[in-house]
Amino acid sequence: MRGLRKTYRRLFRKVGNEALRGMDLSVPEGSAFGLIGPNGAGKTTFIKSILGIVQPTEGTVRVLGGSPEDPRIRARIGYLPERLHLPGSWTATAFLATVTRLKGLKADAPGNRRLLERVGLADAAGRKIGGYSKGMRQRLGLAAALVGSPSLLVLDEPTDGIDPMGRLEVRRILLEEVQRGTTLFLNSHLLAETERVCDRVAILADGRVLREGRLEDLARGGARWMVRFAPGADAEALAEEGFARGSADGVYRVEAEDAAALNAALDRARSKGALLVELRRDGTDLESVLLGTVAPAGAAGVAA
């Protein structure tokens, strides 16, 4: 999508509410893409734009090589809205059968049964949806999104209301879909969820994409490495060699631009009697990345 803008206009009001302020974003096919950002960032408007539910004020959206307005393109998309409203008097099988028909597919009762089994609703398939818990409705919504094996899955808070064990199952299903080659577009407030499922992330705030890229690149702490030495390491000697003491016992941080510099630093530490037990790149979690991205932008906005 390029230059995507959306302004919601109200009757008798000259100034509209700008939900998207010129977004440029490209999601590689087959990737698991996470969308994160604070409330009111424009995430839901953005997702609705992808699906043609909201018509952009400016800009272009291309999905799976076509326009989201094209039913043939939408036939290849599975969507789970944030607050899916399901017909309470229907059974899960009847609902999936209707979704199958409306997707222009042939009736596939065994396929739908398999989908219900996959999301853990096999036992409740014949029950009325009105008696389902929030988590069960969410699972059914996910099953509906999976009808027809879509090429793109757009999921808005898919694990909302699902218990921890259920979340594991949902995560497993999503990872299976990604492995199958499905492009996943995930909007979740649960950053740990996004971190575990997605390989690419975009951070949205105030209707703009502030950062976008591979998760490991966003979370990477530059040239810093976290090192843990066995108890008894000489902290002062290590400090002289550029190892800064960390928060936990035996944990140090060191700056190294490349592998050679890193190994040289480790050799110097060993020469001071320190025994290496753990080494990893010093990254930050998604929460820190989000806060680190959104907070300065907000401050800049205030300053401006």
Added chain:
Amino acid sequence: MNPVLGIAGYVLREAMSRKFILAFVVGITLVLSVVALSLRIEVVDGALAASRLFGNELRASIRSVDVALRPVYTAAAFIVFYGGILFGIVACSDFAPSLLSPGRIEHLLALPIQRWHLLAGTFLGVMVLAVGGTLYGTTGLVLIFGVKAGYWTAGPLIAGLMACVGFAAVYAVMLTTATLVRSAALCAAAGFVVMVSGIIAGFRQQIAPMFEDGFSRSAFEAVTLILPRLSSLAQAAGNIASSTPLEVNSLGMLLMGVLVFGFGALAVGFWRFEGKDY
């Protein structure tokens, strides 16, 4: 499958799960059963000799069956017309707002169907429901009197279908209202306003002289000109049901006017829905 039929099926399935619609069908069945079981009609040489309701003789002069049944069919036509439209307004007021409710409309719009399919399917589903209910009731009535009196007429069925045409115009406005505001109460109110306005429009020539000559009368005539003349249609339905001469000048024009109003209202709804964000 055609998406319009798919959405119509969706609406019908929703309707079938509504208890008050099922209760209505049961109610019609009970009324027809009571009439069938409690009414005794004796016909001699094509004339109604005697009739008994719950064992009590109904006093009436000996008349030919078709003449004797005229008031019955006229009353039935008016009940079906006004009662049916009124029930339809109440029973169908929340179909469209429910379909357009948050969380459901996003899901439907993300499916590979065009936006107009959704409205057309909803309209079709509701009309199938209306026609089905009307034909069920009127066919039952025709069958009962046909078997008991030996007088067969398609008049009540045609009158019932004319009531459906009237309801189509009313529901078109309700559906358009739903694209503007997702409120069942407002949809019902819009339907009720059209129904009352349609009754007034049918008597526009009699009512117009009550307004002072000038702007107010012209305004009344202009407004009622575009409204569906439901009371005239009901009168025509009554005439057809009882096989009496039509009191309206041109039934074709009357039906055309009601249909044009309905399609006009629907066109506004389709246009509004196409450009609306959810």
